[in-house]
Amino acid sequence: MTHNLITFANVSRFYGEVLGVNKVSLSIPPGVTSLVGPNGSGKTTLMNLMTGLIRPTDGSIDVLGIATEDPSHLCRTVGYCAQFDTYPKGLSGYQFIYSYLRVFGWTHEECDRRTMAALEAVGLVDARNRPVAAYSKGMRQRAKLAQATAHDPQIIILDEPLNGLDPLARAEAIALFEKWGKAGRHVIVSSHILHEVDRISDQVILLSQGYVVAEGQIQSVRGEVKDQPMQILVRCDRPSQLAAQLFQSNHLVEAKLHTDGHGLLLRTLDADGFYLLLNKIVIESGLVVESVAPADDDVNSVYQYLIGGEGSTI
Amino acid sequence: MNLWMRQIGGVLRLELKKTFLSRRGWWVYFLALGPMVLTFGHWFIEASGLDKSHHSIGEDTLIFAGLFHFYYLRLGIFFGCVGIFSNLFRGEMLEKTLHYYYLTPLRRELLVAGKYLAGLATALVLFVGSTAIGFLAVGRHFGASYTDYILHGPGLSQLGSYVLVATLACIGYGAVFLMSGIFFRNPMIPAAVVMVWENINPFLPTVLKKISVIFYLKNLCPVEIPIPPPFNVMVIDAEPTPFWIAVPGLLALAVILLIYSGLSARHTEISYGE
Numbered sequence: 001m002t003h004n005l006i007t008f009a010n011v012s013r014f015y016g017e018v019l020g021v022n023k024v025s026l027s028i029p030p031g032v033t034s035l036v037g038p039n040g041s042g043k044t045t046l047m048n049l050m051t052g053l054i055r056p057t058d059g060s061i062d063v064l065g066i067a068t069e070d071p072s073h074l075c076r077t078v079g080y081c082a083q084f085d086t087y088p089k090g091l092s093g094y095q096f097i098y099s100y101l102r103v104f105g106w107t108h109e110e111c112d113r114r115t116m117a118a119l120e121a122v123g124l125v126d127a128r129n130r131p132v133a134a135y136s137k138g139m140r141q142r143a144k145l146a147q148a149t150a151h152d153p154q155i156i157i158l159d160e161p162l163n164g165l166d167p168l169a170r171a172e173a174i175a176l177f178e179k180w181g182k183a184g185r186h187v188i189v190s191s192h193i194l195h196e197v198d199r200i201s202d203q204v205i206l207l208s209q210g211y212v213v214a215e216g217q218i219q220s221v222r223g224e225v226k227d228q229p230m231q232i233l234v235r236c237d238r239p240s241q242l243a244a245q246l247f248q249s250n251h252l253v254e255a256k257l258h259t260d261g262h263g264l265l266l267r268t269l270d271a272d273g274f275y276l277l278l279n280k281i282v283i284e285s286g287l288v289v290e291s292v293a294p295a296d297d298d299v300n301s302v303y304q305y306l307i308g309g310e311g312s313t314i
Numbered sequence: 315m316n317l318w319m320r321q322i323g324g325v326l327r328l329e330l331k332k333t334f335l336s337r338r339g340w341w342v343y344f345l346a347l348g349p350m351v352l353t354f355g356h357w358f359i360e361a362s363g364l365d366k367s368h369h370s371i372g373e374d375t376l377i378f379a380g381l382f383h384f385y386y387l388r389l390g391i392f393f394g395c396v397g398i399f400s401n402l403f404r405g406e407m408l409e410k411t412l413h414y415y416y417l418t419p420l421r422r423e424l425l426v427a428g429k430y431l432a433g434l435a436t437a438l439v440l441f442v443g444s445t446a447i448g449f450l451a452v453g454r455h456f457g458a459s460y461t462d463y464i465l466h467g468p469g470l471s472q473l474g475s476y477v478l479v480a481t482l483a484c485i486g487y488g489a490v491f492l493m494s495g496i497f498f499r500n501p502m503i504p505a506a507v508v509m510v511w512e513n514i515n516p517f518l519p520t521v522l523k524k525i526s527v528i529f530y531l532k533n534l535c536p537v538e539i540p541i542p543p544p545f546n547v548m549v550i551d552a553e554p555t556p557f558w559i560a561v562p563g564l565l566a567l568a569v570i571l572l573i574y575s576g577l578s579a580r581h582t583e584i585s586y587g588e
Contacts, residue, residue, distance in 0.1 A: 079417075086409055087411065088332050089332060090332055095331065100418055103321055103324035103415065104418060105324065105419075
């Protein structure tokens with residue numbers, strides 16, 4: 001076992017006769033990892049399994065070398081912001097974070113310092129003495145984020161963390177996830193807001209009906225989807241001429257002129273062949289090419305190709 | 315202080331903050347305060363001369379003994395412990411907040427211990443406090459002679475016995491109902507079964523009598539209250555258990571139940587019925 005990976009070895013989990021996840025084998029490296037899939041695909045089950053809240057029916061899980069049956073070690077390494085919008089009654093935002101930190105066994109001073117730092121990170125310092133029950137949904141979500149990360153875990157698992165956040169708070173939260181990921185932590189995020197998670201994801205795990213459909217860096221996952229033509233956006237000065245020359249070969253499936261008249265959206269089944277042809281055309285015709293970029297190697301597109309339906313809720 | 319003690323302290327502090335004097339437990343406070351209202355009412359009526367029957371101190375202590383046997387032991391402490399202890403785990407499952415504990419580096423056995431101690435502290439304050447205040451108030455209208463009865467007569471020893479029995483009842487029933495809160499989705503079902511079992515105890519054969527909490531507690535009470543007719547004909551007498559067996563026996567039972575609860579909690583999962 002490598003001690004900077006979260007590994008699932010042939011893990012299955014059944015709820016009675018209902019399938020949660022089936023024969024999942026994964027290795028999750030540090031960085032931001034998105035769990036993507038429709039409702040009931042097994043995202044929360046995977047998260048609950050790696051935090052030890054539930055146990056696998058079959059297979060084994062290793063979290064940075066720690067067994068998930070050992071909460072006294074695991075929970076110092078893992079912080080989990082679960083999907084439930086529920087809080088212990090009668091506690092203020094400060095007490096909510098502070099009280100659970102005391103259960104870690106730290107002193108009052110240490111817990112107070114960590115609580116204030118966590119509240120500061122999510123912008124709840126001013127509201128810290130108000131009851132959590134009186135917070136707005138967005139504030140409660142931020143309090144949950146602070147509570148899950150106040151002990152400074154190496155692994156941060158976030159189940160729909162952007163729910164209820166306004167655009168500004170969402171941008172701040174995403175920046176925070178990105179910062180954690182770049183700092184070498186494991187940040188595992190499930191979200192329906194794919195285009196926002198996509199920006200910061202280093203790797204993606206696509207789930208459907210309890211099975212892992214694809215995993216890895218999003219570009220390589222996209223590359224594996226051979227039956228869907230690759231979309232490429234070329235920004236250039238004469239897109240119509242480029243389209244005409246490209247259609248003379250058999251690389252293209254479809255080409256659309258961009259509405260601003262300076263771009264061409266292409267669909268091809270042979271991306272490598274297309275790039276060679278494009279180079280040749282540029283040299284021969286003197287086209288001024290501003291940029292060439294894949295247009296469908298994002299999480300949302302891959303989700304649609306592999307799982308179907310509209311992934312994003314926004 | 316070692317880590318485990320600090321962690322149990324953390325659980326205790328949080329549980330008391332969440333549950334002690336919470337609105338959810340209003341009926342438990344009602345159960346504890348109800349008999350105090352009765353004894354204070356009795357004191358007021360006697361002191362104001364509204365009751366012309368002129369009870370003796372002995373009669374009033376007998377009234378209190380009846381109250382203790384039939385209310386505190388069979389109803390107040392019993393259901394109070396159902397409300398306090400069975401909600402320690404089940405209440406958190408219903409409110410979907412147990413995962414916050416399960417995501418701390420706390421051994422589940424320590425969580426059981428911390429929650430039990432928090433529940434016990436609450437139950438002792440409410441029911442032992444209510445018992446002591448009730449006993450001290452029931453004969454208060456006799457003035458100096460009741461003070462003399464307590465300080466120089468059998469009163470202090472009786473008070474000590476009632477406090478001990480109420481404490482043991484909280485310890486025993488607490489362990490039973492904490493366990494039922496871990497094992498049963500609806501702890502009222504096992505509570506009803508235990509209540510029936512405890513209440514038919516006087517009519518059970520000697521061997522079965524001993525598989526209960528109430529049997530040992532009754533033997534420790536300073537004043538015996540006989541079962542009234544016509545039920546008295548069905549009572550099966552049994553040798554009372556000596557003090558030195560009853561007290562350690564009840565404590566051992568509680569410890570065994572708590573150990574079993576702790577070991578079982580290791581294997582519990584968060585599902586919240588979804």
